[in-house]
Amino acid sequence: MHGPQWLERGMKHVWLPYTQMQTTLPPLPAVSTHGRTITLADGSELIDGIASWWTACHGYNHSHIRNAVSDQLGRMPHVMFGGLVNEPALTLARRLAAMLPGDLERVFFTDSGSVAVEVAMKMAIQYWLNRGQTGRTKLLAFRGGYHGDTMATMAICDPDEGMHSLYQGALPEHFIADLPVDANSVRALDELLAQSGDSIAAIIVEPLVQGAGGMLFHSPDVLRNLRMLADRHGVLLILDEIFTGFGRTGTLFACEQAGIVPDVITLSKALTGGTMALAATVARTHVYDAFLSDNPLHALMHGPTFMANAMACACANASLDLFERENRLEQVAHIGQQMRTELEPCRNLSHVVDVRVMGAIGVVELDRIRDMNALKSALIAQGVWVRPFRNIVYLTPAFNITTSELGRLTAAIRTVLAQPV
Numbered sequence: 497m498h499g500p501q502w503l504e505r506g507m508k509h510v511w512l513p514y515t516q517m518q519t520t521l522p523p524l525p526a527v528s529t530h531g532r533t534i535t536l537a538d539g540s541e542l543i544d545g546i547a548s549w550w551t552a553c554h555g556y557n558h559s560h561i562r563n564a565v566s567d568q569l570g571r572m573p574h575v576m577f578g579g580l581v582n583e584p585a586l587t588l589a590r591r592l593a594a595m596l597p598g599d600l601e602r603v604f605f606t607d608s609g610s611v612a613v614e615v616a617m618k619m620a621i622q623y624w625l626n627r628g629q630t631g632r633t634k635l636l637a638f639r640g641g642y643h644g645d646t647m648a649t650m651a652i653c654d655p656d657e658g659m660h661s662l663y664q665g666a667l668p669e670h671f672i673a674d675l676p677v678d679a680n681s682v683r684a685l686d687e688l689l690a691q692s693g694d695s696i697a698a699i700i701v702e703p704l705v706q707g708a709g710g711m712l713f714h715s716p717d718v719l720r721n722l723r724m725l726a727d728r729h730g731v732l733l734i735l736d737e738i739f740t741g742f743g744r745t746g747t748l749f750a751c752e753q754a755g756i757v758p759d760v761i762t763l764s765k766a767l768t769g770g771t772m773a774l775a776a777t778v779a780r781t782h783v784y785d786a787f788l789s790d791n792p793l794h795a796l797m798h799g800p801t802f803m804a805n806a807m808a809c810a811c812a813n814a815s816l817d818l819f820e821r822e823n824r825l826e827q828v829a830h831i832g833q834q835m836r837t838e839l840e841p842c843r844n845l846s847h848v849v850d851v852r853v854m855g856a857i858g859v860v861e862l863d864r865i866r867d868m869n870a871l872k873s874a875l876i877a878q879g880v881w882v883r884p885f886r887n888i889v890y891l892t893p894a895f896n897i898t899t900s901e902l903g904r905l906t907a908a909i910r911t912v913l914a915q916p917v
């Protein structure tokens with residue numbers, strides 16, 4: 497395809513994420529989006545199976561979100577959040593506090609998931625510092641986990657996972673353990689905490705699904721065990737719901753399925769329905785209270801320039817309206833049923849290791865992908881936008897996807913995987 501002029505010219509100056517620029521396929525020039533469809537510069541259309549990295553849960557260009565953002569743009573796009581506040585941000589904080597379980601009531605806004613996790617890490621470490629415990633500076637995270645790409649968040653990702661292993665020498669050391677999925681691993685974690693607990697500020701985990709680590713699912717029991725162990729050893733529990741939050745696993749928040757309340761939760765991605773960059777780190781009252789003091793240095797020392805951006809917060813409020821109005825969780829249940837039926841036949845293919853579905857996440861795990869570029873091209877040739885990674889082909893579509901659109905996605909995956917890939 498001959499691309500538009502801006503593509504050829506701009507590609508000489510742009511650096512793409514996670515991409516070997518020498519060997520990668522050229523990126524596709526997207527020019528517009530509508531519903532679940534991405535339109536390319538040559539007029540061709542792709543059905544989006546992954547909702548732009550799991551963000552666009554209402555599809556693209558939803559009129560309610562568009563109107564909210566453009567109203568806010570006309571009134572006040574942005575004012576700094578230091579010493580000034582804005583109505584969309586305060587309304588959003590109040591609504592999030594009402595939606596989240598327990599007393600998760602204090603919202604700190606940032607503009608990306610990684611930074612929301614960094615803020616959660618700083619909250620946990622400073623929680624203990626403010627209480628006079630200076631030695632609790634480590635996090636306990638899990639193999640298979642992914643919490644972001646900044647230096648601090650890479651340090652709590654799985655060190656054996658290719659993406660971040662390069663940087664290990666430059667990162668601070670934390671504890672990385674196996675998820676407590678059975679009695680033995682619960683016991684091992686209990687022992688680790690007994691030996692090292694005084695140096696640990698918090699346990700951090702992606703609840704129910706480790707996303708970028710391989711779309712690995714675990715049961716709500718794991719979360720109940722983590723809550724129990726955190727309480728037993730007196731450390732905080734942080735749930736990173738940046739992927740799972742806002743319905744993706746079948747409940748509004750994954751932690752609801754375990755009936756537990758974390759001490760801190762991180763949110764982003766679908767928070768704005770995928771339209772604008774926004775993230776939030778939400779703390780329980782006892783965490784927040786540990787920062788209240790006569791000492792100015794007991795305050796939380798963080799403040800991104802664009803935090804609580806008024807347009808992004810207006811956008812998130814509109815997204816929450818849609819969750820209230822448009823029965824998203826019912827749609828997630830239907831998507832799950834359809835994916836279960838339509839992806840299951842892939843299990844019969846010799847190079848398929850597993851097919852699994854949770855909420856609106858459908859995963860086909862292969863033994864390995866032999867030619868990633870060929871697989872990606874074959875999917876695009878089917879008119880779908882699906883981005884396999886490592887040995888995983890997955891779907892995380894918009895929740896309002898139609899039955900026939902989802903059918904086209906699952907058919908494309910079945911067709912493409914039927915050939916050797």
Ligand code: PLP
Pocket residue numbers: 608609610611613642643644645702707708736737738739764765
């Ligand atoms: N945490 C989880 C669970 C994620 O899935 C991601 C992104 O995929 C992040 C953190 C990082 O978010 P961001 O890419 O917005 O920095």
